[in-house]
Amino acid sequence: MGLKKLWYRGKIAIESLKGNRGMIPPRSMVFVGDGDFEAIGNEFKAYLIDLAGLRPDSHVLDIGCGIGRMAVPLTSYLTRGQYRGIDIVEKGILWCERRITPRFPNFRFVHSNIYNKLYNRRGTVKASEYAFPFPDHHFDVAFLTSVFTHMLPADVEHYTAEIARVLKPGGRCLVTFLLRNEESLKLIESGVTPARLAATHHVEGPAWTSDPQIPEAVTAYEQGHVLDLLARHGMTARMPIHYGSWCGRKQFLSFQDIVIADKR
Numbered sequence: 001m002g003l004k005k006l007w008y009r010g011k012i013a014i015e016s017l018k019g020n021r022g023m024i025p026p027r028s029m030v031f032v033g034d035g036d037f038e039a040i041g042n043e044f045k046a047y048l049i050d051l052a053g054l055r056p057d058s059h060v061l062d063i064g065c066g067i068g069r070m071a072v073p074l075t076s077y078l079t080r081g082q083y084r085g086i087d088i089v090e091k092g093i094l095w096c097e098r099r100i101t102p103r104f105p106n107f108r109f110v111h112s113n114i115y116n117k118l119y120n121r122r123g124t125v126k127a128s129e130y131a132f133p134f135p136d137h138h139f140d141v142a143f144l145t146s147v148f149t150h151m152l153p154a155d156v157e158h159y160t161a162e163i164a165r166v167l168k169p170g171g172r173c174l175v176t177f178l179l180r181n182e183e184s185l186k187l188i189e190s191g192v193t194p195a196r197l198a199a200t201h202h203v204e205g206p207a208w209t210s211d212p213q214i215p216e217a218v219t220a221y222e223q224g225h226v227l228d229l230l231a232r233h234g235m236t237a238r239m240p241i242h243y244g245s246w247c248g249r250k251q252f253l254s255f256q257d258i259v260i261a262d263k264r
């Protein structure tokens with residue numbers, strides 16, 4: 001790489017660090033998984049724009065927003081739009097409310113004390129009964145990154161109905177899964193998939209897990225069920241699905257499988 005190109009890349013890196021200063025949580029506070037916090041956020045920002053048609057004036061809902069991994073990179077893009085994030089871990093929401101909203105008032109966050117055996121054992125509200133605190137047909141884009149991979153079938157069913165309710169007709173949903181299909185099952189059976197992701201224990205119905213004690217640690221879903229679920233709630237999954245590398249696949253887009261669905 002030439003010196004000029006190197007200098008330019010360094011400059012961009014410094015500028016982006018400056019821009020996000022104060023909004024990136026310290027490593028010790030991050031509970032949303034390993035990996036490069038900023039790189040993963042930027043990766044999904046690109047998918048939201050390129051695959052889900054996010055625009056600078058979109059109204060967007062981030063379900064299971066964690067500690068702002070997706071919100072931070074969107075602050076420089078959603079200049080005329082609105083972002084709403086909901087999550088069940090209070091410290092993540094508090095961080096976002098203190099670090100992001102004061103600088104970007106069009107970014108707001110909501111905490112709900114919903115039970116999840118992995119993330120919020122003291123939760124008092126059932127996900128399967130939680131009504132998203134937003135009106136019908138409000139959002140252009142809704143997304144969940146690594147959230148349905150930690151939720152059980154009745155909860156996923158209800159959230160899908162809520163997503164369909166709050167999306168505008170023509171709105172898009174980007175959701176990541178660990179999908180069980182012919183290809184991933186072959187890889188799982190042949191031992192290529194890392195054990196922590198193989199999800200070989202049946203939970204119930206279409207859901208499988210790697211951890212029978214805490215099924216929400218990793219939940220994988222049968223692909224046919226997911227497509228049917230979306231269809232039953234008025235959403236059509238776009239084909240092809242953007243499959244991920246989680247199961248040991250050689251050709252992939254991201255780590256988890258990415259489904260884009262259009263609200264009819």
Ligand SMILES: C[S@@+](CC[C@H](N)C(=O)[O-])C[C@H]1O[C@@H](n2cnc3c(N)ncnc32)[C@H](O)[C@@H]1O
Binds near residue numbers: 031032089119127150
């Ligand atoms: C692996 S983290 C991903 C967080 C975020 N989407 C990201 O990519 O940075 C899973 C998130 O799902 C959230 N979560 C789990 N169950 C939830 C529920 N019923 N409603 C909303 N969020 C939930 C957890 O609190 C956690 O923040």
